[in-house]
Amino acid sequence: MRKLIEQILKFGVVGAIAFIIDWGILNLLVGVFHMHNVIAGTISFFISLVFNYFASMKYVFKHRPDMARWMEMAIFLFSSLVGLFLNALIIWLSTYGMNRDAFITQHAEYLLRTNMGKLVATVIVAIWNFIIRKWLLDDTHTNAMNRLRRKGNVLSEEELEAKWEKSFSHRLGMWSIEHTPKGWE
Template sequence: MRKLIEQLVKFGIVGAIAFIIDVSIMNLLIILAHFNNVLAGAISFLISLAFNYLASMKFVFKHRNDMARWMEMTVFLISSVIGLGINELILWAGTAMLPADAIHSMHSKYVLYSNAAKIVATVVVAIWNFIIRKWLLDAPAPGQPAKEGSLSHRLGAWSLTHRPFGWN
């Protein structure tokens, strides 16, 4: 239980930094460049995702010895694409009720609604990410064997004997 709490705290710290990166870039794009919040949110999400992957795999989750790095990155990418979809849906829903000209006539309200939606999206996506990454990417506790029948172990074992796209 202690390990899980430590891991949640580290995940929270990495997530908070990624959130600051994400929201800062999104707001710069909305306020300065007048981007639509969904487009700005996608760009900012992808930039913060790069930081999140590097920091999460270094400080939060431990590499599984029974999984190839390419599979680890594939699982991270697929779960992130789903997270991006959740993020975009919530951002869209957060401002969908505003008039079409809200970006210009009600700019401050549009920014406020976009930021409120971003906070909701971040909480939902953070929960999604932690559950998926803990389930599929995190190594067993030191000295503990991998659970033989688990999906993460089967994916890992398969990835060690196969290479994507014929790579050597």
């Protein structure tokens, strides 16, 4: 449990920095350049995503030896695209109903509603990202085996190994290794 809390805290720090990048660029594009909030949100999301990928894979999640790096990146990209869709939808909904030129005539309200939507989107997308990445990207098997060796558990090492081998996450990882193109490491 301590490891999970530690991991959530690291995820929170990386997420907070990514949010500052995302939020700062969003407000620059909407507030200064009067860009449409969904377009600005998409641009800012992608820029913060690059930071988030490298920081998450270095500080939050451990690379799994049973998964190819290209699959790791594909899962990260898939979860990010779902996150982008949720982000854009929530930001769009936050200003839904404002007249077409609201971002010029009612700029302060448009910016405020965009920021409120961004905050809601950030919380929802962060929860989505943690769950999907923890499930598919993190090396939970090694952690579970180490815990078992340290203090014993309800499951034996063989039972835990059998459970892991049947898991979707492990089967996906093994499939990715078996289907890695020649020359990719």
